[in-house]
Amino acid sequence: MDTTLGMSTAVDDNLTLPPATDTAAAPRIDCRNIKVFYGETEAIHDVSMAFPDRAVTALIGPSGCGKSTFLRCLNRMNDTIENCRVEGEILMDGENINDADVDPVLLRSRVGMVFQKPNPFPKSIYDNIAYGPRIHGLANGREDLDAIVEKSLRRAGLWDEVKDRLAAPGTGLSGGQQQRLCIARAIAVQPEVILMDEPCSALDPIATARIEELIDELRNRYCIVIVTHSMQQAARVSQRTAFFHLGNLVELGDTSQIFTNPREKRTEDYITGRFG
């Protein structure tokens, strides 16, 4: 995709890129020796892993294993937590995102995030999408902004359901629609990476299937990292899976290998339901 900021063209009709499955290409994000501290307590112990572009990487592990904390490092969401300190390098395009001169707001437009509970702004559907492009100056005038809103909603698979009620409040949508609205909102600012922290745990199976279908489409354009408690979901949507336990990265591999023949006993015990 076009990763430069300052988009000025109208709707990009080229919505179907050929699927990219080459996960061996240069990583979109490369994490080296990441440690996260809450006060004196080390919560993540020296984790190094890379996230390939145009692929979904799932982070799995029991509650408190550090997967969400690790995910939040990737767009510096841990900055907002007092006492939280991150060590190590997180490289995007060769630049360490933890460097002092990196603007976290700009970073978060490149690394979008979708949360467990859909959190649309208490604004219209249109404004939910338009907000980001407006503050980042991505649109030249109303027509351009309309195009971005339409494109984002289309990519999130929501356009047909909301095109006749763009002025209605986003909070009036169903849970699954709200989550797709949040994904559309993240897409609107042209991110390179989309982080998802249990994006389906508040949704019913049908809405979950829609989101999973969407994730599969989005992976043709973005690097996606998803934290999920559902191993079946990780197995369904991801190409790579990382298993975390007690703040350590225990095992990282192709999803089919992790779920059929894990190398580590702790992974085996977790995925087969033998933990504890």
Add this chain to the structure above:
Amino acid sequence: MSDHIVSAYSEELERLSAEILKMGGIVETMITDACRALVSNDLELAKEVVLRDPLVDAIEADAERQIVSLIARRQPMGHDLRMILSAMKISSELERIGDLSKNIAKRTQRLDDNVNVEMRNAILRMAQPVSHQLKDVLNAYATGSAEKARIVWGADDDIDLHYNAVFREMLTHLLEDPRRITAGAHMLFMAKNLERIGDHCTNIAEFVYYQAVGDYLSELERPKQNQV
């Protein structure tokens, strides 16, 4: 391996593997009894072996129902997944072994008076290593041992050698006395059945190995000696 948090899941897996072993036990006696019936010309025993086959089929069908239910309800992963898939494959291999043993028993009932004792003994000599292979592979399954499975897998060429020897010996008997041809043809099929049973044991060994380690025994390592 430690137990699942959901104990009913562990119990279901244990029940499935017990079912496979039960099936294996029945099939094991079918081979030995079929060959015993042949050597001692015990037609009652041969008939009884034939009657055991529906029981094997019923266990296979039941195991399959359990497997479908486990996949649908438990979404097995890792070793559990491999165990369940192997059970499905192994049960159909055992069912085939049951059929082939039944076939030996059926042919025993059709033999005429022209068969001599050497011919009967030739089949028995071949049946012994085949029974051993089955016993060993069931033992590998019961203990989940990749190493035992690998040994069974590597021993199949021995059975192929036996088969070649029996084949030649039968031909000699037939050449000596053409009245033996009908019975001899039956006995060549018996030998072929035993050879096939050996192959099924090798297949079972492959599934036991896959279940244990998650990798496939490479077909390249094993020498092929059967030229018939």
